[in-house]
């Protein structure tokens with residue numbers, strides 16, 4: 001695998017035409033220092049304060065950012081992880097960060113149209129990798145999970161410095177030009193599926209707080225393993241031209257949570273806040289989410305598992321935990337008890353996990 005540094009587009013920051021050309025060519029842009037460091041620090045401090053309260057960090061010893069407590073490693077769907085992550089995520093500063101004027105100006109120039117910021121920002125708090133942690137995202141495109149606008153862009157930004165060995169984002173340059181790619185079963189991907197494509201040349205590198213990676217919804221990308229001693233902290237968010245179709249799942253929750261619950265924790269309960277319910281004041285074009293590819297993949301997992309294919313294990317586990325179709329979920333649970341266990345190597349550690 002050829003690992004090359006990100007192509008730095010910082011110097012093109014004010015040249016919309018050059019940025020658009022680079023994005024069309026590479027499928028991503030790396031712009032340094034676009035988000036104000038103090039704003040990033042406010043979010044990081046909030047996340048780390050809650051992490052400390054939960055015992056996820058070692059006692060302070062001067063290390064900055066602080067070291068993770070290896071005995072506290074946890075992840076979805078552990079209810080304690082889910083509850084703490086939710087408290088971290090609700091933070092108003094986190095949401096405001098992804099509305100930074102300089103970022104919206106750049107995206108508006110790329111779209112040539114007013115920008116819709118998807119309200120469902122994503123906070124990633126990843127403990128250092130160990131034998132029990134799940135794999136990283138694996139190679140994927142965002143479009144199948146988001147749908148709606150084909151022109152949407154993702155912005156990924158670290159809350160603390162990050163390297164390829166500590167969880168930096170990794171992209172496949174130019175991969176967006178192939179359009180929507182087929183998927184293959186993979187125990188090395190968090191959801192059990194990966195884009196079926198050539199991964200021989202990847203771009204990644206050191207990223208500092210304030211730096212952003214902007215990429216299209218067809219650009220193949222992956223989180224990389226956090227083999228460092230700290231929590232890997234990042235935020236990502238999707239943006240699109242306001243006139244393009246958008247699926248409700250990019251705007252509203254599907255897990256019982258409400259935006260009122262979120263705003264209750266904001267100053268003045270979010271009343272009069274330009275960041276609360278801002279999308280409901282926009283003339284949006286709703287799009288239906290097509291769930292038939294998800295259902296087809298679930299059936300493919302079951303068929304692969306019934307045929308004894310160990311590559312189906314991770315995807316089977318995801319159906320068992322998160323599946324919505326009771327019959328498929330029960331079948332997945334039964335198959336998990338019989339499928340041969342495939343061990344997965346943990347890169348760089350010489351250890352294996354299942």
Ligand SMILES: O=C(O)CCC(=O)C(=O)O
Pocket residue numbers: 124136137142154156169221222223224234236
């Ligand atoms: O941060 C990561 O590990 C993966 C990010 C990602 O997949 C995304 O932003 O779409």
